[in-house]
Amino acid sequence: MPACDFTRRDLLRWSALAAAAGPLVLANPVSAAAAGQGRPGDILPVNLELVTLAEDHAVITWYTGVPGTDDGLGRMVPAPADGEVVYGTHPSRLNRVARGISSHTAYHYVELTGLEPGQTYYYQARSQGKAASPTPFTLISGNAVGTSTYGLGTEGPFSFTTPQPPRGRYLFSMVLCNDLHMGETQAGLVGGQPQYIGITQEPGLPPYPEVMLRSLVEDVRRHNPTYLLAAGDISSEASPVDLSRAGQLLDGFGEYGSDYFVTRGNHDRAHTGDPYSGCRAGQWQGNDCFHDGFFSRNKLTYFSKDLSGLRVIGLDTYDKPGNGGDAGALSTDQLAWFRHELATHADQPTLVFGHHPLVMQDSAFPITAGSSLQADQATTILNDYAKTPGVFLHHAGHTHRNKRTISPIAPKVTLQEVAAAKEYPGGFSVLRLHTGGYALNFYKSRSELARRWSERSRQEIMGYWPQFALGAAVADRNTVVARDLSNLKRPSHRPDHEHPSHPHGGK
Structure with missing residues (x-):
């Protein structure tokens, strides 16, 4: 929560x-x-x-x-x-x-x-x-x-x-989403006190994380996006069966590593116990089933991709030991790699995505250390963004809300928190890229079961949840920004949504 x-x-x-x-x-x-x-x-x-x-x-x-x-x-x-x-x-x-x-x-x-x-x-x-x-x-x-x-x-x-459209010629679209929480059975838990606001699915209906993700994958087809980025908390507690199921549903969008990409959230951290014993030993603790599920053994859990001229950097913001409730952080090696990536391609149009936001502001609820990335790392990254003209958007999840923030340190970079896919308001954002700028719009997942669960889960936090999650202003979930993106290219391929490339059983 x-x-x-x-x-x-x-x-x-x-x-x-x-x-x-x-x-x-x-x-x-x-x-x-x-x-x-x-x-x-x-x-x-x-x-x-x-x-x-x-x-x-x-x-x-x-x-x-x-x-x-x-x-x-x-x-x-x-x-x-x-x-x-x-x-x-x-x-x-x-x-x-x-x-x-x-x-x-x-x-x-x-x-x-x-x-x-x-x-x-x-x-x-x-x-x-x-x-x-x-x-x-x-x-x-x-x-x-x-x-x-x-x-x-x-x-x-x-x-x-209504806003004016982005300037220039349309190029392609991307879906931004996060907080799928596959395997979760109770939404709105508060510090292990479910009697306060925990909400479960109606008896007889499918698990709500599956309802919401299945609807999301179906709904995004209306926007003909080329890529999908899922910024962490893919699972509830990183069990192999839940990670595999999330991958199977995401495969309905296209091919993993080509059409869609994921990063780790704190819920996806390495765990201990029998359900995890078959996974590789975690770098920091326990067994890392997330790494096994989405990254081959010789790959790191953070990456940089060139997607039609757009550089997309995926961060692992829980590259550390911990129980998931503390601040996010990049390891020393990852932070050094990230800063090198930014400096090496400073002018290339760049989108960064990762689970924890760099900063969290303007909340109706208490803001704790665990709400965002470690403050010293966030400051370092923002200072680097100020020296990297190509970076224009940083997409994060974790807070389960829609919120657009502009830091005075790097005022040309939009820091966009996107609401959770798995609960009210329950949806995704579509990023439309044009040669002269971009538009970012949030959509609720719209299947009957998705709308039914979304409305039920709005009662979290004693019914006050919408005041946090929806976004205080329309601009927190819908924005148009002028930006020179003329170096981007029209994609040379489109994902075949009807025929996923492979079953997601175990990568």
Whole structure:
């Protein structure tokens, strides 16, 4: 949970802040239901979010439940209903209508298409004629439904302005994802205290990490990406069966080492015990099944690749001994290698990805040492970025949130945390590269089961989880940046999504 190391002490400290903020009425719609509600056929649309905002499309989601009910997690019992978004370029003329990918569901996902770049739109989401209310932010300053405050405090309409597209000719796209946690069975654990916020899958449904990853691999095909980068915590606790299963599902995207790439997270560290005894001895401790699963015996767990002129550097940010709850770190050898890579190819367009973010800022929850990379290493890397003109993006996971940070040390590098694939908001980011810049957009995984689990898992941290994970602003999950990427090339191949190159049994 926040940074995967949120402890009981942290929870108690944060709970005092939450209590001071007052009750989160709309995060717990049961308390918002007035007396006499809950009649047959009644529904209440809540949790409205503007998830994706690009120059020509937007994705809007919400939930419908039965007022006055409780599903045992502090939310309304799901109530399938119709769903539509009415929108237009003037708040009094919402003359366009878009409907969801499911016509009768509690988990609404509507995409607005054919939008004009740089245009301000007004919209209202409705189910059974009732306006959906936004996800509220009470612990942070933020806005879940628009790029302006228009309509907040009312039933809408709300407002957003589409960005201009990246400059220049389109080149190719990449998927950025992280925190798959294959093998996990309970989300939202807090310092070994599952009675607080631990949430399990509904009985009879497939394990939620499989639901979310299977949907992700299927969903990204709509964007025709050439590459996929998975930045760590591929598994829950690095067991061979879970690492293998993650690889099998990722193979649905393409060929490992050519079309998709992974890095280690703290959950993927070497472990001890019988399930791990058949794996190689770890460099720092235990047995390293992650190394066996994704890197051959003569390869390091960090790497540099040239992908159509783009240099992609994958970091192992838990190249150290530890129990997974402390700060991430690169080994002395890896840090020296990384700095040499940056200096040797200083001008080549470069994307770096690894599990732990370099810095963590602006959190509603306690920030601990385990939230990011060791501070001294992070400072060293940022200073190197300032001297490396080609580096433009550093993708990290670990925090399970969407957050865009610009460090004053290296202001030309976007530090992008991407929300976990395995739980609310449950998705991935698509990086679209053009000769004159790039766009980065977050999408929720959209299968029915994925939307169902995502909405269920939003109740983590006593229902306050969206205030951390979604991103305080639309810009935390959607951005366009001008950058000279004219040295990149159109890829010479496309992954064959329908026919994976090999079974992922054991590399």
